Amino acid sequence: MAAPEPAATVAAPGDAATNRGDLHTISLLVSDRPGVLVRVALVFARRGYNIESLVVSPGARGGFSRMTITCSGDPATLSQIIKALGKLVDVVQATDHTEDRAHETEIALVKIASTLDQRTAILQIAEHYSAKVVDYGSESLILRAVGASDKLDTFIELLRPFGIVELVRSGKILMARGLLET
Amino acid sequence: MSDTTTQDAPPASRPQSGPATTPTTPPAAARGGQKDGRGAKRPGQRLGAQVLVECLEQAGVEYIFGLSGGAAIPIFDALVDSKIKLLLVRHEQGATHMADGYARATGKPGVVLVTSGPGATNTVTGLLTAHMDSAPLIVITGQTLQANLGSDAFQEADVTGITYPVVKHSYLLKDGADIPRVVREAFYIAQTGRPGPVLIDVPKDVSQGPCTPREVGALDLPGYRVPGRGASEDIKALAEKLARSRRPVLYVGHGAVISNAGPAVMALAEKLRAPIVNTLLGKGAADETHELHLGMLGMHGTAYANKAVTDCDLILAIGARWDDRITGKLDAFCTDAVKIHIDVDPAEFNKVVRPDLTVLGDAKRVIEELLPLVSRLDTEAWLAQCATWRRRYPLKYARRGGLRAQHVLDRLDALTAGQTIITADVGQHQMWAAQFCRTREGRRWITSGGAGTMGFGFPAAIGAKLARPDEEVWAVVGDGGFQMTFAELATAAVHEVAVRCLVINNNYLGMVRQWQEMFFENRLSGVDLKGNPDFVKLAEAYGVKGLRIRRAGDIDRKLEEARAHLGPVVIVAEVVKEDNVFPMIPAGAPLSHMIIEAPTSKLDKPDGST
Ligand SMILES: Cc1ncc(C[n+]2csc(CCOP(=O)(O)OP(=O)(O)O)c2C)c(N)n1
Ligand SMILES: [Mg+2]
Numbered sequence: 001m002a003a004p005e006p007a008a009t010v011a012a013p014g015d016a017a018t019n020r021g022d023l024h025t026i027s028l029l030v031s032d033r034p035g036v037l038v039r040v041a042l043v044f045a046r047r048g049y050n051i052e053s054l055v056v057s058p059g060a061r062g063g064f065s066r067m068t069i070t071c072s073g074d075p076a077t078l079s080q081i082i083k084a085l086g087k088l089v090d091v092v093q094a095t096d097h098t099e100d101r102a103h104e105t106e107i108a109l110v111k112i113a114s115t116l117d118q119r120t121a122i123l124q125i126a127e128h129y130s131a132k133v134v135d136y137g138s139e140s141l142i143l144r145a146v147g148a149s150d151k152l153d154t155f156i157e158l159l160r161p162f163g164i165v166e167l168v169r170s171g172k173i174l175m176a177r178g179l180l181e182t
Numbered sequence: 183m184s185d186t187t188t189q190d191a192p193p194a195s196r197p198q199s200g201p202a203t204t205p206t207t208p209p210a211a212a213r214g215g216q217k218d219g220r221g222a223k224r225p226g227q228r229l230g231a232q233v234l235v236e237c238l239e240q241a242g243v244e245y246i247f248g249l250s251g252g253a254a255i256p257i258f259d260a261l262v263d264s265k266i267k268l269l270l271v272r273h274e275q276g277a278t279h280m281a282d283g284y285a286r287a288t289g290k291p292g293v294v295l296v297t298s299g300p301g302a303t304n305t306v307t308g309l310l311t312a313h314m315d316s317a318p319l320i321v322i323t324g325q326t327l328q329a330n331l332g333s334d335a336f337q338e339a340d341v342t343g344i345t346y347p348v349v350k351h352s353y354l355l356k357d358g359a360d361i362p363r364v365v366r367e368a369f370y371i372a373q374t375g376r377p378g379p380v381l382i383d384v385p386k387d388v389s390q391g392p393c394t395p396r397e398v399g400a401l402d403l404p405g406y407r408v409p410g411r412g413a414s415e416d417i418k419a420l421a422e423k424l425a426r427s428r429r430p431v432l433y434v435g436h437g438a439v440i441s442n443a444g445p446a447v448m449a450l451a452e453k454l455r456a457p458i459v460n461t462l463l464g465k466g467a468a469d470e471t472h473e474l475h476l477g478m479l480g481m482h483g484t485a486y487a488n489k490a491v492t493d494c495d496l497i498l499a500i501g502a503r504w505d506d507r508i509t510g511k512l513d514a515f516c517t518d519a520v521k522i523h524i525d526v527d528p529a530e531f532n533k534v535v536r537p538d539l540t541v542l543g544d545a546k547r548v549i550e551e552l553l554p555l556v557s558r559l560d561t562e563a564w565l566a567q568c569a570t571w572r573r574r575y576p577l578k579y580a581r582r583g584g585l586r587a588q589h590v591l592d593r594l595d596a597l598t599a600g601q602t603i604i605t606a607d608v609g610q611h612q613m614w615a616a617q618f619c620r621t622r623e624g625r626r627w628i629t630s631g632g633a634g635t636m637g638f639g640f641p642a643a644i645g646a647k648l649a650r651p652d653e654e655v656w657a658v659v660g661d662g663g664f665q666m667t668f669a670e671l672a673t674a675a676v677h678e679v680a681v682r683c684l685v686i687n688n689n690y691l692g693m694v695r696q697w698q699e700m701f702f703e704n705r706l707s708g709v710d711l712k713g714n715p716d717f718v719k720l721a722e723a724y725g726v727k728g729l730r731i732r733r734a735g736d737i738d739r740k741l742e743e744a745r746a747h748l749g750p751v752v753i754v755a756e757v758v759k760e761d762n763v764f765p766m767i768p769a770g771a772p773l774s775h776m777i778i779e780a781p782t783s784k785l786d787k788p789d790g791s792t
Contacts, residue, residue, distance in 0.1 A: 034354065035342060042346050050451040083529035086381055089371060092405040 023052060024078050025104070026170060027182050028067040028085060029059060029093040036090040040067065043084045049073040053171030064092065066182070068173045070149070095182065097174055102182065104174035108152045109134070110143045110159055111166040120164055129155045140165065184568050206669030218680070223392035230358035231260035232388040238266060243293050245269055245284065245648055247277035251297025253339060254324030256390035258295070267675060270647070272669035274301055276641040278308020279667065282317045283605055283645030286628045287653075289440070291318040291372045291380075292645060296735040298324045302344075302383075307635055309348040312379040314632025315463060316440060318372035319379035321349075328356060328385045339382050343447075350378030355385065356391035366398055375408040376527040379441060387611075397506045409526050411551060412543030419539055420498075421555035423520055427496035429564040430456040433479070433508075436463035436631070437501015437525060443546035444468050447500060450549055451475075455561045457568050460489040461502050463631040466621030476568060477577075477620070478652045480508040482613040485575035485765045490568050492773045496520040501545040504534040505632075506769070506790060514772030524548050573623055575778055577617050584758035585734055587686045591618040594656065594684070597745070602654040603646050605629060605638030607663035609693040611686035613763045615658040632762035634792075637666030643681040644674050654682070654745065661687040661714055671724040674750040682744045685717050685754045688761070701787045721752035731755040 030036050037056065043178065046053050052070040059066045071078075085094040097104075110131075114122055119141070126133060126143050129151070135142035143157050149172045156167065176182040223229070228236075234257060247269045261268050271277040274296045281292025296302055302323040312319045325331075326338040330619040342352050351371050353364045368380040424430065427714045430449070432451055438444060438460075444467040451458050451474045458468050459479040470477055479487040491497060497519050502508070504523075509515040515535065523530070523537040524545055541548050579588035591614050600622035606612040606629040607635055621627040628646060630638040643657035664685050695709040718728030727747055731740045731754070744753045767776045768788025777785075 034356075037344075037351075038343065039346055046347065080529065080533055083531075087527070087529050089403060089406045 020091075022072050022075075023070050024072070024075070024096065024098040025102075025174060026067075026069045026071065026085070027084065027095050027097055027102075027174060028069065028091055029182075030065050030067055030088075031090040031092065032058070032063050032065045033090050036088075037067075038064075039088050039090060040069075040085060043081055043088070044069075044071060047073070047077050047081060049077060053169070055171040055173050057173070068171065070172050081167060091181040093181070097176070097182075100176070102176045104148055104172055105146060106149045106152055106172045107143045107170040108143075108156065109166075109168045110145070110156060110164055111135075111140055112141045112143070112159060112162050112164045114162055122159065122162055125155070125158050131155065184585065184720070201746050227392045227394065228252045228263060229256065229260070229389070230361060230384070230391055230393040231256040231357065232263075233361045233393045233395050234365065234384065234389065235260040235264045235266065237362050238293065239264060241365060241369045242279065242290070245297050245645075247271055247280040247284075248294045248295035249274055249277060249297070249301060249646070250295075250399050251299075251301050251324065253298035253326055253386045254295060254301065254322075254384075254389075255297075256386065257322065257384065260389075266315060268295075269644075269673060270493050271641075271673050274304035274669040275307050276673065277636060278305045278319065278321065278666050279311065279635075279638045279641035280645035280648075280670070280673075281307060281319050281321075282312050282315075282638070283628055283642030284649040285312070285317045285319060285377075285645075285652065286315075286642070287443075287603060287625055287626070287649040289318075289373070290649075291320050291369055291377075294319065296320040296321070296323055297337065299339045301337075302339060302341040306345060306348060306652070307633075307637075308676070309345055309379050309381065311630050311633040311635040311638060313348045313350065314376045315630065317379070318377040320368055320372055321379060321381045323381060323383050324682045325383045325385040327355070327387045329387070331385070342381065343527075345381050348777045349378070350376075352381040352383070354383045355388050358391055359396040361388075361393065362395045363398045367401065367403060367467065368666050370401060371403070371406060375406075376437075384481070397399045409528070409542050410544055410547060410550040412524070412541040414551075416539065416541040417548060418555065420522055420524075420541055420552060421554075423496065423522060423539060424454065424556055424559070427456075427494060427520065427527075427559055429495040430454060430559065430561065430672065431490050431494040432456055432458045432468075433466045433491070433497050433499045433502050434458055434460040435500065435502025436461065436467075438464055438545045439465035439501075441498060441501060441545040441547075442527070442624060443544075443549050443744070446471065446546055446549040446553065446626045449553060452555070453553065454556055454559050455565060457490055457565065458748045459491060461505070461508060461631070462616055462629065463627075464502060465616060465627040466624045467501075469622045470620035471622060474565075476572065478616050480505075480512070481767050481769070482617065482763050482765065484572075484577060484617065485776060486568060486571035486732035488750070488765070488767065488776050489517065489571045489575070491566070494519050495523070498551065499523045499525070499537070501525060503530045506534075509534065509773075509774040510775070510790070511770055565769040579761075581734060585732065585737075585755060586761060587688070587732055587755065587757045588614050588618055588761075590684070590686070590737055590741075590755045590757070591658065592613050594615050594658075594741055597738065597741055598628070598654060598656070602626065602656055603628065603643075605639045605642040605646055605655070605657045607659035608634045608636045609660040609663060609691070610688070610691070610696060610761070610763050611658055613693075614641075614686075617763075636660075636663035638663070640664060640681075640683055641667050641670045641673075643683065645672060645680050646675075647679050647681045655680075657681055657683040659683060659685055660692060661685060661689060661711055661717070662691045664717070665714075668720065671721060671726050671750070671752070678749055680748060681750050682747075682751070683752045684744075685752060686757055686760050687717060688757050689714055690759055691767065693763070694759075699760070699762065700781070700785050701768070703784070706783055717752060717754040727751040729753040
């Protein structure tokens, strides 16, 4: 099987966000307190908003965490959600990054059950996307790809015909460029 | 658990039933040694509960409304030695509404103390009520030992989890050392900015364990911002928009009451010569008897208030949130008017309407800064128009054909002349009280607006009376709502809280019956309160004076008798069963579809909710 040509629109890793459909990206700086995740999640749940991915990690300052959330739903509700998040006592800052050019990235681990004769095609795709083979077995491969979420989307679509057995994505993380605060 | 430590610790509460002592409880070691609440206490060292009560004293707490139980016993024990007065309620919901009444009558947080599990869940309605109406409450809930959290131990419930959506903020107090910080933050958060309820869940090992409180320095709440003055350029822009208006309306809400903006709003109205309308909760921010005041707007507001809002060219919301009870059908609401919104909560901006200008800040400070920038507008024609509406569509009711709630409330208004605090329950009587009992000052009208909680009125009056003992306090309640919390008659009787509780007895869940009559072809379903007790005898059973008004001719005499009575009193007005509240804008209809008097033709079911 020949490797399908990757779509020309695919961004190089680290390119600015090209938004996928009605997905929004929000970054939160929160106090690292028990329950803060539930409070944040409830703001979305109450308004019927779907959280697509959510990454929580320690912030630069002790006692604070960073949350990066991608979610889908109508844009008018989103601005209410951001304001409601900002009202939470434990949320120091809530910023909508949907429209800006923050640097964003994500990691995907893809497990493919593949026979040896499919390997060349798979490895070609991997190479094009600078994905690394992190597990090389006789019946399966695990590829690790890093990059903008929509680039990973295309990468995964290209691999689908080979039979993806497992897929784990880290969820998008992002950071504002220059000296802007995220 | 060594015996030597128990002598310093308070007596452990007796288990309430089997499950608490079953062998499934992890051994002490697994529970983290001292975390079981009986850890070594050094001589002179205090217990968590004592530190907690001290912190409440320092916060200026006069009253705690509560009901005990296993997980809260240590805190109740510490109250024995405190100057804080404990009011034992008969149901935790009553405690929350009392604290709410106390809070709304004063602006200071009302404090509630209950036990874990069902004690805590019984406060949820009160939390919602306070949250919806921005009332500052501190609700302290006992919790099971930390080691038992998540184990379905006796009376364990995930109380912080259950209450997240109905609190402004909450704490699970895991370490006694944090008590001073948590109490300080809780009081600060509850009463600043847009106020609201704060819950503190206190595990029993924290309350009955030894406690070395950590010193608190400055408040450290990086995620909590309290807007103060408005931005000067916004206020300037607001003045410019006002200057161009010929038909302005000041639309005043609860925020104006909370920030004590009333005098400034009145001064603004007089300086501009602009009419005022207020929401149900905005009653009293500005004097409703003032010539520029058109009374309450919205679903059951006065016709002239609603007509003014329909025809205005500018509407200035001052601490009001464009609730669906106010706007009716949104697409038709003030379509051509300039809309301006002053609020302390930025999340209210653009939530319902898209205003032409928003000003973030405390209502009082914003209006005070606005005052020097404005001058008299050319509103004489507009005011004349409003006066015409007022003359043509007055609030009215029949004085014949049986006793009317409106008549009783009209007389109550006349006899008390605004020198009273009125708490209203929820239903027809609430709307009539709002229409006829004109409020002249902030914090003299207390009712559940956002949540519409039946059962609120009577306990809220108890809280308000305790807060302001020199004021005459009236609760206006329906026969339905009163039966949800009347057990607090005992609380009023025991503590001699001289509230006057006016029960408007129409033997129906009247407001729902009205909807069924008007919009559901009078197919009455679940509204007949057959089986009502004799409320006079009920009061007497609690040792509370009971009075009855049967005829219009009794009204003044009985009301005066109630006013003169020294203790609590229940006055039952046996009113006509099937009266309706008008004017009425059917839910979801535009303001122009207001029904001013009883309709003769059949009406469509309303589009709007409830
Ligand atoms: C706890 C609660 N349950 C139900 C309702 C719905 N409801 C609103 S008004 C009303 C009728 C109230 O009856 P009553 O207290 O007798 O007052 P009335 O309308 O007759 O004056 C009901 C059931 C509510 N607001 N609150
Ligand atoms: Mg009734």
